[in-house]
Amino acid sequence: MTNTFELEFEVRDYECDLQGIVNNARYLNYLEHTRHKFLLSKGIDFAKLHDEGIDLVVSRIEIDYKYSLTSGDKFIVRLNAHKEGFLRMIFEQEVVKLPEQKIAVKAKVIGVGLKNGRPIKIDSIPGFERF
Amino acid sequence: MTNTFELEFEVRDYECDLQGIVNNARYLNYLEHTRHKFLLSKGIDFAKLHDEGIDLVVSRIEIDYKYSLTSGDKFIVRLNAHKEGFLRMIFEQEVVKLPEQKIAVKAKVIGVGLKNGRPIKIDSIPGFERF
Amino acid sequence: MTNTFELEFEVRDYECDLQGIVNNARYLNYLEHTRHKFLLSKGIDFAKLHDEGIDLVVSRIEIDYKYSLTSGDKFIVRLNAHKEGFLRMIFEQEVVKLPEQKIAVKAKVIGVGLKNGRPIKIDSIPGFERF
Amino acid sequence: MTNTFELEFEVRDYECDLQGIVNNARYLNYLEHTRHKFLLSKGIDFAKLHDEGIDLVVSRIEIDYKYSLTSGDKFIVRLNAHKEGFLRMIFEQEVVKLPEQKIAVKAKVIGVGLKNGRPIKIDSIPGFERF
Numbered sequence: 193m194t195n196t197f198e199l200e201f202e203v204r205d206y207e208c209d210l211q212g213i214v215n216n217a218r219y220l221n222y223l224e225h226t227r228h229k230f231l232l233s234k235g236i237d238f239a240k241l242h243d244e245g246i247d248l249v250v251s252r253i254e255i256d257y258k259y260s261l262t263s264g265d266k267f268i269v270r271l272n273a274h275k276e277g278f279l280r281m282i283f284e285q286e287v288v289k290l291p292e293q294k295i296a297v298k299a300k301v302i303g304v305g306l307k308n309g310r311p312i313k314i315d316s317i318p319g320f321e322r323f
Numbered sequence: 324m325t326n327t328f329e330l331e332f333e334v335r336d337y338e339c340d341l342q343g344i345v346n347n348a349r350y351l352n353y354l355e356h357t358r359h360k361f362l363l364s365k366g367i368d369f370a371k372l373h374d375e376g377i378d379l380v381v382s383r384i385e386i387d388y389k390y391s392l393t394s395g396d397k398f399i400v401r402l403n404a405h406k407e408g409f410l411r412m413i414f415e416q417e418v419v420k421l422p423e424q425k426i427a428v429k430a431k432v433i434g435v436g437l438k439n440g441r442p443i444k445i446d447s448i449p450g451f452e453r454f
Numbered sequence: 455m456t457n458t459f460e461l462e463f464e465v466r467d468y469e470c471d472l473q474g475i476v477n478n479a480r481y482l483n484y485l486e487h488t489r490h491k492f493l494l495s496k497g498i499d500f501a502k503l504h505d506e507g508i509d510l511v512v513s514r515i516e517i518d519y520k521y522s523l524t525s526g527d528k529f530i531v532r533l534n535a536h537k538e539g540f541l542r543m544i545f546e547q548e549v550v551k552l553p554e555q556k557i558a559v560k561a562k563v564i565g566v567g568l569k570n571g572r573p574i575k576i577d578s579i580p581g582f583e584r585f
Numbered sequence: 586m587t588n589t590f591e592l593e594f595e596v597r598d599y600e601c602d603l604q605g606i607v608n609n610a611r612y613l614n615y616l617e618h619t620r621h622k623f624l625l626s627k628g629i630d631f632a633k634l635h636d637e638g639i640d641l642v643v644s645r646i647e648i649d650y651k652y653s654l655t656s657g658d659k660f661i662v663r664l665n666a667h668k669e670g671f672l673r674m675i676f677e678q679e680v681v682k683l684p685e686q687k688i689a690v691k692a693k694v695i696g697v698g699l700k701n702g703r704p705i706k707i708d709s710i711p712g713f714e715r716f
Contacts, residue, residue, distance in 0.1 A: 204614070204617075204618040204621075205471065205472060205617065205618065205621050205631055205632060206471055206477050206479065206614050206617055206618065208471060208472040208632075209467065209468055209470060209471065209472070210370055210373060210467060210470040210471070210472065210474045210525060211373050211378050211380070212472045212632070213378075213380075215355075215468050216351055216355065216380075216381045216384070217348045217349070217351035217352050217355070217468065218348070220347055220348035220351060221348050221597070221599050224346075224347065224348070224597075224598065224599055225597040225598065225599065228597075228598050232657070237656075237657075238598055238656070239341055239598060239601075239605070239655075239656035239657065242341060242342050247342050249342075249344075249347075249388065249391065250347045250388055251387065251388055252385075252386065252387050252388065253347070253384065253385075253386050253388075254383075254384075254385050255383065255384050256382065256383050257380065257381055257382055257383065257384075260380065262632075263472060263630075263631070263632035264625070264630075264632065335483070335486075335487040335490075336486065336487065336490050336500055336501060336602065336603060337483050337486055337487065337602055337608050337610065339501075339602060339603040340598065340599055340601060340602065340603070341598060341601040341602070341603070341605045341656060343501070343603045346599050348599065352466070352468050355466075355467065355468055356466040356467065356468065359466075359467050363526070368525075368526075369467055369525075370467060370470075370474070370524075370525035370526065393501075394499075394500075394501035394603060395494070395499075395501065472632055472635060473635050473640050473642075475642075477617075478613055478617065478642075478643045478646070479610045479611070479613035479614050479617070480610070482609055482610035482613060483610050486608075486609065486610065501603055504603060504604050509604050509606075511604075511606075511609075511650065511653065512609045512650055513649065513650050513651075514647075514648065514649050514650065515609070515646070515647075515648050515650075516645075516646075516647050516648075517645065517646050517647075517648075518644065518645050519642065519643055519644055519645065519646075522642065
């Protein structure tokens with residue numbers, strides 16, 4: 193089973209700040225949306241899991257900003273996911289500007305599952321046993 | 324000259340996502356606002372610098388999410404800043420829930436200065452020579 | 455019982471868009487936060503009501519943008535609330551720049567209460583009978 | 586020349602608030618992005634105009650919220666534009682949920698052009714003479 197995924201985006205003007213570039217926090221939105229679409233492609237629905245009492249949350253992000261996207265830029269977010277130990281999902285993600293495939297952002301995102309506020313084994317979350 | 328600073332905030336409901344907690348990207352907003360207010364307290368205006376052709380941008384963030392803030396929570400963001408080499412400002416930041424002083428987020432943010440898209444020495448930016 | 459309220463804010467740089475002014479959508483965030491703080495001051499908690507199955511939602515907004523706020527501006531949001539008929543709360547709101555008391559935005563926001571997706575009488579929502 | 590336009594979107598989880606529905610302010614983001622893409626399709630670039638000293642700003646919005654979009658919903662934003670007098674562009678916009686074509690939001694947005702902070706004739710802005 194392949195754990196890579198990519199999603200295409202376009203910068204929206206309201207995502208740019210007064211410097212005329214995409215604000216640093218917006219990239220976390222792009223990264224999150226890509227993770228959720230990836231999970232959906234595996235039959236895992238972030239919103240439904242929440243309704244069932246299981247919350248997928250981010251425990252750590254390391255993000256390098258290498259090139260600033262700006263108004264109208266098209267880009268893809270690439271994702272590669274794997275488990276680490278019993279409790280963690282690791283998402284290696286890249287924001288890549290199109291068409292020249294220039295890397296704008298590189299990030300490593302660590303996610304964990306919580307039930308009633310306590311960490312649970314990733315494999316116990318429906319859908320994650322397949323990773 | 325002291326390079327510590329803190330700013331008080333309160334979670335606004337629109338900052339919470341469908342899990343009922345502050346979305347991971349919002350913390351970068353809190354961290355940024357605190358950095359800009361700190362810089363202002365030193366006479367450095369992020370918006371004015373941009374108008375003068377100098378952009379302060381984030382080159383890397385490491386952020387650990389330890390405790391989720393939610394609707395109505397009050398918190399402070401603490402900051403400690405220092406220079407590293409000629410090109411980098413390091414901001415050590417913490418989001419601390421009030422009144423119990425519980426650490427919600429710990430982050431290390433690296434900032435650089437750009438002029439016409441190229442890195443410039445931090446000390447050449449008016450106001451930064453005092454750090 | 456007085457149904458007026460005001461709350462002080464300060465523009466955060468990330469709220470400005472590439473024009474260097476506060477983006478039009480952000481004012482709705484300011485207006486909402488003020489409404490929620492007003493309701494809290496009356497003992498009505500938007501987030502708790504949601505947990506109890508009652509959702510306060512906006513059904514209509516009329517908003518006039520008169521003056522653009524920008525980086526660092528301080529302002530207050532004023533609110534005046536009253537019931538209209540059995541189903542609606544009307545919030546007259548103003549965003550007023552400080553210190554010169556210049557009106558930046560004027561808005562009329564209509565809110566309704568929903569239970570299981572259906573409109574309910576405003577007076578049946580705990581706390582609203584006092585308006 | 587036809588002045589209608591439509592753009593397809595999908596709700597991203599971070600756009601939902603603690604009620605699990607798209608926050609009222611987010612619809613203004615959708616409406617704005619659609620207007621900017623419409624203008625681009627006519628050769629008018631919002632960001633470039635700003636660089637040239639002309640700012641297109643919103644002077645009034647009337648928006649009716651009829652149905653709440655939620656996680657994963659697909660929708661289109663429809664737009665119909667016309668001039669009103671010398672100074673105003675009127676954008677009639679609808680947010681329509683797919684696939685059932687249910688109207689979620691109806692809005693009327695009035696835009697004006699500013700040069701050095703003063704209103705200018707819409708027809709004097711390059712590209713707008715064709716409307």
